[in-house]
Amino acid sequence: MSLRVAVQMDPMDRINIAGDSTFAIMLGAQARGHTLYHYQPEDLTYEGGRLYAGAHPVTVQRAEGDHYRFGDWTILDLGRDIDVVLMRQDPPFDLGYITATHLLERIQHETLVVNDPASVRNAPEKVWVLDFARFMPPTMVTRSVSAARKFLEEHGEIVVKPLHGNGGKAIFKIGRDGANLSSLIEVFNTAYREPHMVQAFLPTVADGDKRIVFVDGEVAGAVNRLPGEGEIRSNLAVGGKAAKAELTDREREICATIGPELKKRGLLFVGIDVIGGEWLTEINVTSPTGIVAIDRFNGTDTPALIWDAIEAKLA
Secondary structure (H helix, E strand, O other): OOOEEEEEOOOHHHOOOOOOHHHHHHHHHHHOOOEEEEEOHHHEEEEOOEEEEEEEEEEEOOOOOOOEEEOOOEEEEOOOOOOEEEEOOOOOOOHHHHHHHHHHHOOOOOOEEEOOHHHHHOOOHHHHHHHHHHHOOOEEEEOOHHHHHHHHHHHOOEEEEEOOOOOOOOOEEEOOOOOOHHHHHHHHHHHOOOOEEEEEOOHHHHHOEEEEEEEOOEEEEEEEEEOOOOOOOOOHHHOOEEEEOOOOHHHHHHHHHHHHHHHHOOOOEEEEEEEOOOEEEEEEOOOOOOHHHHHHHHOOOHHHHHHHHHHHHHO
8 A cells, every 4th residue: 555645744854763753653654665754734725625745755765864855846636636634733822833733634534643633732732631631740730839839848849830831841840949840830931822741850850751652552562751960851862862661550551541442542652751650741643752762772663653653544
């Protein structure tokens, strides 16, 4: 089966091919003989009941600095010219992102969109996870300084982070004395219109923040991400180090609970984050990462699992 695949993503010249999951998925598609196109969300146009994208045919290779070649720019009817759209641009999960999900929803009767755009829109990483609160650390969503201060008094040390942040950006730890909490909430309230996430600080983060990847509702693998020197953040994008990982019994319970819900919602490629082997903190559905490190440690081929699942849905 040869597929025509349009990848909605960030500029090709900005990706780090050593660890980029989208690039690995594209390599896997190309190895199967699928034809790839690259476009960005701003290249979408809706007119006369059709959704178009200005796109470049693209070939990829694992060669730093020479990792892609564009063909001649063309206009694609994403409903008629394409079999699969991969929605893989990084957050911010803003109105531009949300609008793209609304537009892509209009071609789903013709083209498979991965992940399902309506489900992506309805499952922001740090909001949908609240449905599984029994697996989470103590959590508050608020813009209130007084509420955050009361939460700090209850839990001793806390972490404050943007509700729609990504990649470990703007995550702050506040100690027991509460120094700078009011100032931080004031800055966040100025920078963001939405409320913010406040969580009890988990000392076990020093032992790692595990990324567990699902493909079509089934666990495909996991990698432990260890914080860098002087950091509480373990995201690989901010200097965290990857390590081989196995699942704990508690993590298997979490996965058994979440997996069927992912499959039901059409969320084919998803990553969840678990701290200390027991505390669920995020469900990443927009542009999950981590498969390159997982495959390196485990000798697996997650892109192949993703394409197997996609091809099965189109068969």
